Amino acid sequence: MAEYDAEDLAAQLASENSRENINKRRSQRKRRRRMAFFRSIFRLITTVILLAAVSIAGYYLIGWGVQAYRDVRDMYEAYLIRQEENRGAVDVRFDGYTNVLVLGLDDAVNMDDAEEKRADAILLISMENATGKVRILNIPRDTWTPMAHNKGETRLANVYAVGGAPLMVRTINQMFDISIHQYVVIDLVTFGQIIDAVGGIDLYIERDMDYDDPAAGLAIHMRQGYRHLDGKGAEYYLRYRSDDLGDLGRTQRQQKFVKAFYAKLLRVDTLPKVPKIADILKQNVTTSAELFDSVHLGNVIRKLSSEPPRTIMLPGDFSREDDTVWIMDRTAADEIIHELFPPEEAGQEKQEEKS
Template sequence: MRKRWIKIVLALVLVIGAIAAYYIIPIYNFASHISNKSDQDTVFNKEQDKKNPPPKWERTDRVNILVLGSDSRESNKNERPRSDSMIVLSIDPVTKKAAMMSILRDLYVKIPDHGENRINAALAFGGPNLAMKTASDLLDIPIQYYVYTDFEGFISLVDAIGGITLDVEKDMKWVDSADKHVYDIDLKKGVQHMDGKTALQYVRFRHDNLHNIGRSERQRKFISAVFDKMKSFSSIVKLPLILNKMEPYIQTNIQPDDMTKLASLALNVNTSDIQSVQIPPNNLYNDKRINGMAVVTSDKKKLQQYVQDVFSGKIAEEAKLKAEKEKEKQANQSGENKSKKK
């Protein structure tokens, strides 16, 4: 009987090991191929990559990853791209709590060795390392890693996971003749399943009263949906194929060992608990014109305190209380209206 149990345990260990290898090996190989692509022929040169080296992640402290989406495309392939989106993904490996902070691209900041400018210029001036350093100085947090992609990479990612379902909050239409109408936007309000090109329209739209504020919110909404889809059974089964399709379009400094650790950590994060915020928040947001540029300014010290409040859970708690009060107010108003009708 004892020998039988030993055989069963060994069989389970072998099965678990095989399943782990099925996922760990593709993730490790994926990271090996895409990490430090600056050593190859990319839009960022080696000199840029050597400057402003990021801090090392010790695996027990909070990890911060800067996701950079560039505006690089056919019409400006010979130009160094600016960042069309900058989102900091932050995870505490101890509590498994995560935050997603989108930095408005027109935020006027100090870029090391390049004076003051919109933050999206940091990528063009000095590559991902300078973008990380600029965001790190702004938020007063260490940023250890970056993940970079362009329009083609975005489309490939969405198509690789079989598309994404999103609720489009309004009709969205915009004509862009600069790229021979390749990136025109034409979406109808309502829930719909999107392929890569359609999803790109959704996250790029900013031609309404909310401009970049609305767009940054849509980008965070999209990332949450992708995160959910990647954790689904169908995506996990197809993980090697998904990574293979994404590989040509992704650049990062995440090393293979750290990527497997981060993948494991991400699976333990509850998507519904991820804090999703805008940098700067509306109460610290100011529109200005500086040197002829329309920019956004914010109090740096207050902004840094806001980030710490996000990490501590204070902002989430305040948002929860505000939502409860609003719900209670609406319920009271509904009760009053019913009484009046009687």
């Protein structure tokens, strides 16, 4: 009987242990299900929050992108309008060139003794985009010409006083039927700063130069021979005109100086001075070039040829009625322009002959 009770007690204990284990396992499964449920809820909430955040961020990002696009588009359209006002329409015939009109201003007075800026030096610089070759057409400031927009006739130097650089661009465009892509306007002080920044220019002065003009603040006294010209010396050399050739002689000196200056810019020892030159240009030079032009101009400058630029003076002669006025030779000028900017058909014929 005692054995029976022991066995019955053991069975009872085993049964209770089994139920307890079953209950534990059930409880554990319930906890796991609850945890799995809570984790699912948490992941769902987290996913919803992330999706909402991404949606909101995407909405604002898209809105910002659309607004940025509109701002850039409006800036570019405003840039096109300004360029149209500055230079007029650009003919596709000149897409292979970058033509820049450089105007050097003097400090003059008009008939009423009021200060009046006029173009003392007028250079049309044409850079061939593919080869980097540079051609410079030097136009005498006293060239007699009709102004654009039917504003009458005058010396080319006076056109700047009438309508600034935009009128100069359109007048020269009208004279030669050449599209001008950009213009640069520089005064005498800035010009001297740039010459000093590059370390001056070594040049042969072809004759003694003696000229005094107290009203203009000029006292030019330079001896013949090789000279190192700083900014002020370069200004005197280019402004001197008291010789038999007058303005023609000054134009020829401008051509000579431009070649020497170009060679100095391409020298290796000038490279460290480029930031200073750029700062001078940024602070004191007026130009039509803007941010949208920077990539193109940068590529053109990087390709500049090491060959000296070809300099050409506008053909013509002094007027019989006034020997201070330069009259352009239309036929000779047209031939030069045709040579510098050959028609597309002629260019194709040359390429076919070479091939």
